Amino acid sequence: MLFQKKPGRHVVIVGNGIAGVSCARALRRRDKQARITLVSGEGPHFFSRPALMYIYMGHLTYEGTKPYEDWWWQKQRIGLRQAWVTHIDTQKKWLSFAGEAGGLGYDQLVLATGSKPNKFGWPGQNLERVQGLYSLQDLQTLEAVSHEIQHGVIVGGGLIGIELAEMLHARGKKVTILSREQSYWDNALPREESLMVSDVIAESGITLHSGTELKEIVDDGQGRACGVVTGTGEKIACEFVGLTAGVSPNLSALKGSEIPTGRGVLVDFSFRSSVEDVFAIGDCAEIVTPEGQRNRIEQLWYTGQMHGEVLADVLCGDDRTYDRGIWFNSAKFLDLEWHTYGEVPPAGFPVRPGLRQVYWQAADKRHAFRLVLAGDAVVGVNAMGIRYRHKVCERWIAEKRSAEYVLNNLKEGNFDPEFYHRYEGAIVSSLRAQVAQAGGQA
Ligand SMILES: Cc1cc2nc3c(=O)[nH]c(=O)nc-3n(C[C@H](O)[C@H](O)[C@H](O)COP(=O)(O)OP(=O)(O)OC[C@H]3O[C@@H](n4cnc5c(N)ncnc54)[C@H](O)[C@@H]3O)c2cc1C
Structure with a gap:
């Protein structure tokens, strides 16, 4: 089904990360009349999430991670709204926000809500000084407790885990990574390369415990983490626990809505959900594949950008489907x-x-x-x-x-x-x- 471009339609995009922003930009290029609003609870402006670590390490300022100046959005006539979406009424085409009596209506809704760090129900996972590394808020909470950290334990040895380890290490903290895999990230790297990275980690002074799972996080009696217990019963004292055991689509905005979800928001290769005028792109989208294949969730910067650009064409009436090309x-x-x-x-x-x-x-x-x-x-x-x-x-x-x-x-x-x-x-x-x-x- 192709979409009719209604002059002056209101396209609301929830999420101002790379997927949402790429969609907004490409849509504005093609449709000068649409009203476009980007909503995000995290902050009013788009910034580079992969650069979070460099802010902590002092290589970049937060301002330096913003690809566009703050005045640019108004020039593009892209409205920005900082708010958390708590409910989506797809009948009334209406969004409700946390702490606000009003809300916002839409003609077409794009969900680009990204991911959230995984928590697997570990005892102590909600204590203070336990967190993931995903958002600006995560960076702020990490910064606030950094002076208390002598030893940080990072749970999960993937890409974000090694970044968090490097961040703490750069500030002179002792760092231990617990990784379920037999050598560093061997569910993504071939054996030799995985061993090479394990070697680089060891040489840096960071400790990598391979083949080790987290069993629980220990409370210091005041609601703060003071250690971990591993699957083998080993106790490791620490003042900070980083949870970096992967991420999952962030579906918090969809609670109680009629939009079908699996692990993510279920969409076709044109990013359409089965609810009229509702779309999803970026990390939060789960692309339904032909029978027999595993649905696709893509959690990368460049795929988020591609999703956004393809969807803008779809919203302009093109019969386009997404093809990621070579991985x-x-x-x-x-x-x-x-x-x-x-x-x-x-x-x-x-x-x-x-x-x-x-x-x-x-x-x-x-x-x-x-x-x-x-x-x-x-x-x-x-x-x-x-x-x-x-x-x-x-x-x-x-x-x-x-x-x-x-x-x-x-x-x-x-x-x-x-x-x-x-x-x-x-x-x-x-x-x-x-x-x-x-x-x-x-
Ligand atoms: C530390 C780190 C390093 C990374 N490094 C790389 C890298 O080197 N290369 C790479 O390819 N990828 C990297 N990634 C992954 C990449 O950043 C993500 O794939 C990408 O940011 C996803 O973009 P997105 O637009 O889908 O969502 P996001 O960037 O997550 O943006 C979604 C936005 O929606 C907001 N939101 C969610 N729910 C609501 C709600 N209910 N109401 C309002 N707003 C809401 C969120 O707060 C967020 O601001 C990294 C990720 C992290 C965390």
């Missing part, structure tokens, strides 16, 4: 950069039949390069400590290039010519030999 992710584990493209099987899961992998690692254990092959075609690229050009890696995979082609053209993909020649020869000769040994052509 991409990147991160920095302390000072070790990671970039991944396409299909790279993590250590913690069985490898799809038919895939083979060739891998090179420098003797310093800080640089690595992996190709994943299906038959002759490269389907995945994983790089640690060496940066390759996004567009080039994507093209190699999209064009189903052979390992031979990639190795012959490695230079084209390299991002840092200064470092390239240090590793190029070793990468090419090692991977060529491995491909040949496995019976391929290179």
Whole structure:
């Protein structure tokens, strides 16, 4: 079904993160008449969530994380409202806010409410000095208790866990990470890369307890955390517990509404829910896939941006569906950069039949390069400590290039010519030999 653009319609977007803001911007570009309102309880202005850690570490100010000046919104005629949505009446098309008698009507509603840190019902999880790292409010509460922290325990060894560990470490705190996995984030990284990051963590002075679960958080008798007990009964004294065991869609605005949810807000590939004029994008959306496949929840910055831009077209009447293209992710584990493209099987899961992998690692254990092959075609690229050009890696995979082609053209993909020649020869000769040994052509 295509939508009619009603002149002067009111599009209300709940959530002013990357998904909501990308939608608002793209919609304004195409529809000069729509009234657009961005609502968020977190703060009136869009800021870069991945930069939260740099505010704490003093590398950036909060103001410096805002991609747009405060005056820009008025110039774009995008209304901003700081409020928490507590109820959505989809019959009356009306939003209610916490602590306000009034509310706000909409013609079309976009839910872009992001995620919230997981809590798995651990005893003590709601004590003071126990928190996740997601919002500006989280940063404020962390800042408020920082002077009390000598030892912080971080529960969950994913991307946000290592950031929180780095933040505390940068302020001279002792830090311990508890991770259920056998080595760092092995449900996302291949074994060798996971061990490499574990090694980087150990070298930094941060303690990583792999294969360790949280059992409970101990109360100091005054409602504050003073330690944790692990699954093996070990007691670790600490003054702060960071909960970074993943995030889930934030559905707090939808309580009591008729909008169908699963793990997230259920939408199709055009981000439409089954309720007329209600849409969802970004981390909070659960894209319903054809039968037999797992629904998709995407919790990344660039996918949030893509969702928002596609939905703006849909709201303008285009018959558009979302296609993420080739998977991409990147991160920095302390000072070790990671970039991944396409299909790279993590250590913690069985490898799809038919895939083979060739891998090179420098003797310093800080640089690595992996190709994943299906038959002759490269389907995945994983790089640690060496940066390759996004567009080039994507093209190699999209064009189903052979390992031979990639190795012959490695230079084209390299991002840092200064470092390239240090590793190029070793990468090419090692991977060529491995491909040949496995019976391929290179
Ligand atoms: C510390 C950290 C580091 C990260 N680093 C990276 C990275 O390096 N690369 C990457 O790709 N991704 C990263 N991410 C993930 C990325 O930030 C998210 O995928 C992205 O911000 C999600 O965007 P969004 O617009 O869907 O939601 P959000 O950015 O979460 O915005 C949603 C907004 O809606 C508001 N909201 C929710 N419920 C209500 C309500 N009831 N009423 C009013 N407002 C409400 C929230 O308060 C929030 O302001 C990181 C995340 C964190 C927390």
